[in-house]
Amino acid sequence: MLHTIVDLSVRDVRFPTSLEQHGSDAMHTDPDYSAAYVVIETDCGLKGFGLTFTVGRGTEIVVCAVKALAALVVGKSLQGIVSDFRGFYRLLTSDGQLRWLGPEKGVIQLATAAVLNAVWDLWARAEGKPLWKLLTDMDPRQIISCIDFRYITDALTEEEALDILMKAKEGKQLREKEMLKEGYPAYTTSCAWLNYSDQRLEQLCTDALKSGWTKFKVKVGADLEDDIRRCRLIRQMIGPKNTLMIDANQRWDVAEAISWVSSLAEFKPLWIEEPTSPDDILGHAAISKALAPLGIGVASGEQCHNRVMFKQFLQASALQFVQIDSCRLGSVNENLAVLLMAHKFQVPVCPHAGGVGLCELVQHLILFDYICVSGSLSNRMCEYVDHLHEHFTSPVVIHDAHYMPPKDPGYSCEMLESSVQRHQYPEGDVWKQNTKK
Ligand SMILES: C[C@H](O)[C@@H](O)CC(=O)C(=O)O
Numbered sequence: 001m002l003h004t005i006v007d008l009s010v011r012d013v014r015f016p017t018s019l020e021q022h023g024s025d026a027m028h029t030d031p032d033y034s035a036a037y038v039v040i041e042t043d044c045g046l047k048g049f050g051l052t053f054t055v056g057r058g059t060e061i062v063v064c065a066v067k068a069l070a071a072l073v074v075g076k077s078l079q080g081i082v083s084d085f086r087g088f089y090r091l092l093t094s095d096g097q098l099r100w101l102g103p104e105k106g107v108i109q110l111a112t113a114a115v116l117n118a119v120w121d122l123w124a125r126a127e128g129k130p131l132w133k134l135l136t137d138m139d140p141r142q143i144i145s146c147i148d149f150r151y152i153t154d155a156l157t158e159e160e161a162l163d164i165l166m167k168a169k170e171g172k173q174l175r176e177k178e179m180l181k182e183g184y185p186a187y188t189t190s191c192a193w194l195n196y197s198d199q200r201l202e203q204l205c206t207d208a209l210k211s212g213w214t215k216f217k218v219k220v221g222a223d224l225e226d227d228i229r230r231c232r233l234i235r236q237m238i239g240p241k242n243t244l245m246i247d248a249n250q251r252w253d254v255a256e257a258i259s260w261v262s263s264l265a266e267f268k269p270l271w272i273e274e275p276t277s278p279d280d281i282l283g284h285a286a287i288s289k290a291l292a293p294l295g296i297g298v299a300s301g302e303q304c305h306n307r308v309m310f311k312q313f314l315q316a317s318a319l320q321f322v323q324i325d326s327c328r329l330g331s332v333n334e335n336l337a338v339l340l341m342a343h344k345f346q347v348p349v350c351p352h353a354g355g356v357g358l359c360e361l362v363q364h365l366i367l368f369d370y371i372c373v374s375g376s377l378s379n380r381m382c383e384y385v386d387h388l389h390e391h392f393t394s395p396v397v398i399h400d401a402h403y404m405p406p407k408d409p410g411y412s413c414e415m416l417e418s419s420v421q422r423h424q425y426p427e428g429d430v431w432k433q434n435t436k437k
């Protein structure tokens, strides 16, 4: 069956998370977790669902960009797309007029991710498999044919990428079995958003420890005294053996980052995340070098907008943890490129998932990474945030701080229609009742 795409619709869906300060950090002080939510329909009735994560008011701009891409998608068949997925990726990212908005970054790249996430969801549904299984069952050559290698061949050639996938075939079945039994290790960010009170932090941390969590991320960066107090509190609660990470969400200059994080070194964070501008590759390299003697790595990626940026971060030894994002990069296609580059440079991947739907999506990618690329769990874990899963038709399943592999066909992007209607901006009931717009 060809599955010709006959319609692409997009909606602005927002959740008022800022009311409770969920998701708050040193730069995003009042985030309303939101999504540009895409549905593609085919002539045979099969649908694909996709989204990209945004924060509040920015969503309407992403929605416009998705609408601008729609004409490139409607009329194409799924079979035609996946028989030359690299070509289709380029069609979207290299349109002669839209490319000027990026290229391959910012709003247009978020929109590309939303559209392509829906196409991957459609493909996985058409095959009757969850996306991670579609990927792990795929012939390595077909995986490679989905990736646009333009601009990265100086770091990773097609032949090298194929070689990585071929070598990782050994032990693949055992790793898949292991994942189905044990799940993929996760860490939680949900205890310590920046604007949570100490009392709330303590309560959430107590609950999380009881539920088996052993790795915790704390937001920092607005006020050093607050950071010292909060890090001390959480380190005391989790003890010396559990893992602590800190996240500044781009708050500092380079020298400021080094001195601020040095002041928090006594709490033994595994990494400092986004210490400075997400575009400052050499700045990250300088911070990495300065913090290495303290045993603190640098993590980044949630605002790393394409494979070219990741390539340079890796080439410059500017990151010790790669944080892929299922909606910031150009969907699965571009994430595959980054997973393979990270493997070549031997830098562990610890995906970003702080946002609505990101946990649902990125679990598929990290399962593929373990089963088919890295074959390692050393220094690796996937972020988890405990919000808004109830709005998805196939929400994540966490057991004992591990992501259990999804079983339903697709990319886990579909939201409950009732949730979409209630949260659609501005006409949904949630927003009609909410005075904060
Ligand atoms: C605005 C988001 O909540 C952001 O703080 C998420 C993030 O940085 C993370 O999960 O990491």
Ligand SMILES: [Mg+2]
Residues within 6 Å of the ligand: 247, 249, 273, 274, 302, 354
């Ligand atoms: Mg972060």
